[in-house]
Amino acid sequence: MPDLDALIAPRLAELAATGLRRQLRVHDPALIDVASNDYLGLSRHPALIERACQWTERHGAGSRASRLVTGTSAELLALEEKLARFKGTEAALIFASGYQLNSSVLPALLELGQGKHEPLVFTDRLNHASLHAGLRGLKQIRFRHNDLAHLEELLLGHPGDFRWIVTESVFSMDGDRADVSALSGLAERHGAHLYLDEAHATGVLGQHGEGLASLARGKVPVVMGTLGKALGGAGAYVAGSRALIDWLVNRCGGFLYSTAPAPAAFGALDAALDLVPGMEAERARLGRMGDALRAALRERGLDTLASTTQIVPALLGDEARALAAAETLRAAGILVVAIRPPTVPPGTARLRFSLSAALTDAQFERVLAAVRAL
Numbered sequence: 081m082p083d084l085d086a087l088i089a090p091r092l093a094e095l096a097a098t099g100l101r102r103q104l105r106v107h108d109p110a111l112i113d114v115a116s117n118d119y120l121g122l123s124r125h126p127a128l129i130e131r132a133c134q135w136t137e138r139h140g141a142g143s144r145a146s147r148l149v150t151g152t153s154a155e156l157l158a159l160e161e162k163l164a165r166f167k168g169t170e171a172a173l174i175f176a177s178g179y180q181l182n183s184s185v186l187p188a189l190l191e192l193g194q195g196k197h198e199p200l201v202f203t204d205r206l207n208h209a210s211l212h213a214g215l216r217g218l219k220q221i222r223f224r225h226n227d228l229a230h231l232e233e234l235l236l237g238h239p240g241d242f243r244w245i246v247t248e249s250v251f252s253m254d255g256d257r258a259d260v261s262a263l264s265g266l267a268e269r270h271g272a273h274l275y276l277d278e279a280h281a282t283g284v285l286g287q288h289g290e291g292l293a294s295l296a297r298g299k300v301p302v303v304m305g306t307l308g309k310a311l312g313g314a315g316a317y318v319a320g321s322r323a324l325i326d327w328l329v330n331r332c333g334g335f336l337y338s339t340a341p342a343p344a345a346f347g348a349l350d351a352a353l354d355l356v357p358g359m360e361a362e363r364a365r366l367g368r369m370g371d372a373l374r375a376a377l378r379e380r381g382l383d384t385l386a387s388t389t390q391i392v393p394a395l396l397g398d399e400a401r402a403l404a405a406a407e408t409l410r411a412a413g414i415l416v417v418a419i420r421p422p423t424v425p426p427g428t429a430r431l432r433f434s435l436s437a438a439l440t441d442a443q444f445e446r447v448l449a450a451v452r453a454l
């Protein structure tokens with residue numbers, strides 16, 4: 081038998097030598113957490129835990145099969161309708177994860193060209209790995225990050241009958257926002273379809289936490305977001321027209337051929353949807369915390385890029401510097417991760433702070449003090 085480990089060992093050594101080897105580390109709950117994406121602190125909210133337990137008691141620990149077999153209950157359909165109302169769309173569909181969703185919904189949509197129309201897909205350079213996974217094998221036409229003039233230039237230079245713009249509303253590693261109304265206008269003018277990833281905007285931005293697609297209501301045909309970040313549970317959703325959802329139920333492999341998420345995740349979502357629209361105070365506080373953290377980092381001479389949200393990067397450039405800064409903060413009791421290539425472009429290693437309404441004022445003060453002492 082060929083020795084697989086013998087192939088793996090030198091590759092791991094290569095990663096280690098360039099500061100890029102990743103290792104699982106047991107989470108230390110004693111640290112102040114500015115690394116996770118629990119932006120509203122809902123993952124520990126008693127209402128979510130209670131509702132997750134209720135759904136588990138009623139429906140079991142697992143869903144037993146795919147949605148088309150035994151994985152759909154009347155309660156789940158009602159929950160998807162509730163989610164669609166929150167997003168202001170006709171319909172919504174829940175998946176087990178955002179990665180699974182992006183990597184399988186995009187191929188199902190591109191299939192709509194039926195081989196007659198070659199899909200032309202315009203993508204932001206900083207799009208998330210799961211969006212790339214959905215476009216594997218396709219030559220993406222990449223526009224400079226959030227540069228809509230560049231996107232327009234590319235649209236003009238690449239005419240076609242079946243064109244898509246695929247981007248995020250809040251970028252996961254930079255914490256900046258796309259101009260969603262300008263994007264939707266651009267898509268409309270050029271006859272392109274818009275696919276928007278709201279993983280980091282859902283729950284946090286928009287008038288009631290419904291995300292930034294609400295700035296162009298009815299003009300973003302495909303919106304996805306995750307349920308495991310601000311919404312505190314697990315899974316992901318895609319929202320849009322009834323026809324879109326019916327198509328995905330028929331043609332999206334990641335939906336068709338996968339066991340439905342555990343009922344506990346649906347219960348947590350049910351409770352989160354009751355709470356999130358009313359969490360104005362938490363959203364406002366997150367905004368203020370973001371401003372204060374950016375100010376503290378800039379005082380230390382650190383570049384926070386174009387961040388305007390609860391995600392605050394501190395650019396360090398070099399992998400070793402980013403790792404050292406994360407270790408220094410860890411020693412001060414703060415959990416923040418060093419983000420390195422390939423998650424971010426080479427030469428842009430950084431600390432990525434993600435703020436949560438679950439932080440107490442005292443904890444946040446400690447984060448600011450540790451940053452000032454960096």
Ligand SMILES: Cc1ncc(COP(=O)(O)O)c(C=O)c1O
Nearest residue numbers: 177178179208210252279306315
């Ligand atoms: C922009 C973006 N899209 C999609 C995902 C994938 O979502 P999930 O974690 O539910 O797989 C993530 C992050 O994890 C993300 O940051």
